[in-house]
Amino acid sequence: MPLVTTTEMFKKAYDGGYAIGAFNVNNMEIVQGITEAASELNSPVILQVSAGARKYAKHVYLMKLVEAAIADTAGIPIALHLDHGGDFEICKACIDGGFSSVMIDGSSKSFEENIALTKQVVEYAHAHGVVVEGELGKLAGIEDAVNVKAEDASYTNPAEVEEFVTRTGVDSLAIAIGTSHGAYKFKPGQKPQLRFDILEEVSRRLPGFPIVLHGASSVPQDLVKVINECGGAMPNAIGIPEEMLRQAAGMAVCKINIDSDIRVAMTAAIRKHMLENPSHFDPRQYLTPARAAVKSMVAHKISDVLGSAGKA
Ligand code: G3H
Numbered sequence: 203m204p205l206v207t208t209t210e211m212f213k214k215a216y217d218g219g220y221a222i223g224a225f226n227v228n229n230m231e232i233v234q235g236i237t238e239a240a241s242e243l244n245s246p247v248i249l250q251v252s253a254g255a256r257k258y259a260k261h262v263y264l265m266k267l268v269e270a271a272i273a274d275t276a277g278i279p280i281a282l283h284l285d286h287g288g289d290f291e292i293c294k295a296c297i298d299g300g301f302s303s304v305m306i307d308g309s310s311k312s313f314e315e316n317i318a319l320t321k322q323v324v325e326y327a328h329a330h331g332v333v334v335e336g337e338l339g340k341l342a343g344i345e346d347a348v349n350v351k352a353e354d355a356s357y358t359n360p361a362e363v364e365e366f367v368t369r370t371g372v373d374s375l376a377i378a379i380g381t382s383h384g385a386y387k388f389k390p391g392q393k394p395q396l397r398f399d400i401l402e403e404v405s406r407r408l409p410g411f412p413i414v415l416h417g418a419s420s421v422p423q424d425l426v427k428v429i430n431e432c433g434g435a436m437p438n439a440i441g442i443p444e445e446m447l448r449q450a451a452g453m454a455v456c457k458i459n460i461d462s463d464i465r466v467a468m469t470a471a472i473r474k475h476m477l478e479n480p481s482h483f484d485p486r487q488y489l490t491p492a493r494a495a496v497k498s499m500v501a502h503k504i505s506d507v508l509g510s511a512g513k514a
């Protein structure tokens with residue numbers, strides 16, 4: 203099966219009360235770990251590429267890795283998505299370069315500027331058979347290309363969503379309900395909370411419309427412990443409780459973005475391997491457990507959190 207858009211997978215996910223995992227890819231081991239897990243569990247999956255990933259690995263290498271994964275996994279629906287496209291040019295490059303979905307992230311702009319930019323991307327994307335994710339509201343957190351201080355973050359205003367979706371023509375909408383990017387989502391002692399009331403109000407105003415949750419890693423504490431015990435330093439790394447993600451997946455959320463948990467899984471595996479095998483210097487020796495850690499993390503998400511196993 204060639205790359206697919208997210209249209210069909212979101213419709214089934216919305217109706218079925220589950221969500222599709224959107225996992226960030228940066229290299230071969232990550233692509234293989236994710237797609238092997240999705241394939242074995244017969245789950246649809248979204249592979250997403252950030253501007254930082256395109257800079258690190260180059261567009262053509264990522265494209266070829268995904269093509270290879272499609273050939274190797276025969277049959278499950280796979281979408282290739284641009285994560286946090288910052289301007290029209292990067293969206294156009296990914297549309298022209300074979301992606302089936304792009305995100306235009308105009309969340310740092312004014313409402314009117316966000317609408318104008320998103321509409322421009324939607325017109326180009328739809329003319330090329332590609333779907334578009336927009337964003338309203340600002341998530342906190344730090345990644346290569348996304349850096350929003352907690353005080354600058356703001357929840358999505360449900361009163362704006364109908365106008366945004368109608369005027370832009372977007373196919374899905376990312377909203378801010380208290381998740382954030384990276385591995386430090388809450389302060390120690392702080393009770394993790396998401397604004398499910400906002401999600402409910404958004405879905406009431408946009409019936410049947412797929413909602414996207416960014417910043418949805420759970421930062422498993424057993425893996426943080428391994429990292430910290432094997433020479434790492436990730437004090438107070440805290441994520442979103444999985445129970446909250448299950449709840450969101452049962453509501454209008456059809457796409458759940460996970461990157462940090464893959465990073466944590468790989469780092470824990472590599473640090474443990476290096477500590478236990480100080481003489482190893484062949485990258486295959488430590489990238490083999492790293493790839494296996496990605497696969498088991500993604501399998502866990504699909505089976506126990508997203509509910510997308512068997513839905514391919
Ligand atoms: O939300 C951002 C993703 O986790 C990608 O992160 O920009 O460091 O590749 P990155």
Ligand code: 13P
Pocket residue numbers: 226285286382383384385415416417418419420459460461462463
């Ligand atoms: P995490 O940092 O929580 O994995 O979020 C990833 C993300 O939202 C990618 O767009």
Ligand code: ZN
Pocket residue numbers: 286383416417459
């Ligand atoms: Zn994101």
